[in-house]
Amino acid sequence: MWRSSKKFVILQFKSESMVYKVQAPSTIQVKIQLPSSKSISNRVLILNALSDSPYPIRNLSDSDDTMVLFNALQSSEKDFNVGAAGTSMRFLTAYLAQKPGEWTITGTERMKNRPIGILINALRALGADIEYLEKEGFPPLRIHGQQLQGGEISLDGSISSQYISALMMIAPHLRKGLVLHLEGSLISAPYIRMTMSLMEKFGVKSIWKGQTIRIEPQIYRPVAFLVEGDWSAASYWLQIQALAMERAAVDVIGLEDNSLQGDAKAESLMACLVNQHKSSFHYDFVNEPDLAQTFVVTCCLLNIPFRFSGLQSLRIKETDRMMALQTEMRKLGYELRILSDNVLMWVGERCEPVQKPVIATYEDHRMAMAFAPACLKMKEIRIENPEVVSKSYPNYWFDLKSAGFVIQEES
Known part of the structure; x- marks a missing residue:
């Protein structure tokens, strides 16, 4: 039963x-x-930060991945080690790229062998200043955060939906917003829809037609949030x-x-x-x-x-x-x-x-x-x-x- x-x-x-x-x-x-x-918790942490929310997130995941991201967003440090938390690596990289300051981000040996080049190339096309500290295309990274121009880019949608979600969440803060053309066969589409739905709960509208996602410059609205199981x-x-x-x-x-x-x-x-x-x-x-x-x-x-x-x-x-x-x-x-x-x-x-x-x-x-x-x-x-x-x-x-x-x- x-x-x-x-x-x-x-x-x-x-x-x-x-x-x-x-x-x-x-x-x-x-x-x-x-x-x-964990998936909802990690996204809401980023949205909470982008909206300068005064509300604590209720029923936040106590998983290692979420706690890594939570602690990084609460920290005044400039150097971050996300361990084995792949979602935190991707979401935090995009978030820090549009936040003024200089940061480094690294992880476990396995993390240093998990590719991130597709996301970095996309962020650079939007105006980000990011450099690899060891192998090209892999963490660790040095990020020179600044307000990004935004604009129109293409991205391979067949690798990881987390790259797409990371870009979508920072899109309202970009000067020109974001027009994202997805190439190839899209994987994990429900996670992209999850990101869109959560952004909408924080007051931001997105348009997804065919293989293109459009997000205009907007202001996030802080909301009290309860995370489901x-x-x-x-x-x-x-x-x-x-x-x-x-x-x-x-x-x-x-x-x-x-x-x-x-x-x-x-x-x-x-x-x-x-x-x-x-x-x-x-x-x-x-x-x-x-x-x-x-x-x-x-x-x-x-x-x-x-x-x-x-x-x-x-x-x-x-x-x-x-x-x-x-x-x-x-x-x-x-x-x-x-x-x-x-x-x-x-x-x-x-x-x-x-x-x-x-x-x-x-x-x-x-x-x-x-x-x-x-x-x-x-x-x-x-x-x-x-x-x-x-x-x-x-x-x-x-x-x-x-x-x-x-x-x-x-x-």
Whole structure:
């Protein structure tokens, strides 16, 4: 049974161990307070700053990514380290480019290898003064902030919607506004619509026709804002429900019926997967790439072959998620195939599983959370570096324990 209610609370719990051994209960009956939406929180933080809002954001996400951005925007420092927070890197870069002052911004070694050249080229075309401190096209950056001219530019829309959102949010502060022509096949369109909707709540109008977004110079209006629960986090409880079947009754709290989040699609997708008893499952995740890991693990454990496309952005996430999935599912006895840069499939091919597998997380929170529920179909599973969940869902392990999962620390 799957139910959701609307209440808002923030819990705090973080794991600091190196490996967790996770074992499932025989039955699950639990009510879970979901974390706040990280995607909405990060956008509203920028909009709050751009509107000089006196209002605190209610139910702000306590994820690492959001706290990094929150602390940077509150700080009087000139040098920022965003760690592994990719959204913070992109949003903060655009925000600082239009704010008078000189700044540097860096991150983890992985962050220094995540490309940002498309965003920097776009900002430079709008008048920004940004230089690379190490490799061309990658952080760290030195930003000489100033009011930007704005104008008309083109941007590849097939890489990351966060580049688009970053530019859109600063557009009202540009002298000429912004006309943004999107080239190629657009990915993660719901996140762009989320940005537009949130900007509108802060008093700014945007026009999106075809492949062009137009935003005139405008003034943001401060508003009091309450952040809804996170649908990406809810997907892991949908996964638990699907794997446990009738042994589970999960009630989640904090979701909105008409959510701005693209990952709200998780509920109907999981229902389709489970209730229709599919012999195979094909889906294009171009608009919901963060759900891919959850559905890969779920399909394999339910013995449902799949073909998932639209996964090109997984290559530049916290890790190369396509390679990570292929490697870690092989430990569980499943041979996945990667076709080109955007298709991952499983045709039912099996291999010898590793005894007592330890799942590597690659500094990726979603690897940990997608694989932990696999213990519902196995005796147990081990998750390496489980603390990575703090990037988006700090209470994940705490919540699993409240649902009856046995979690033991191992070195």
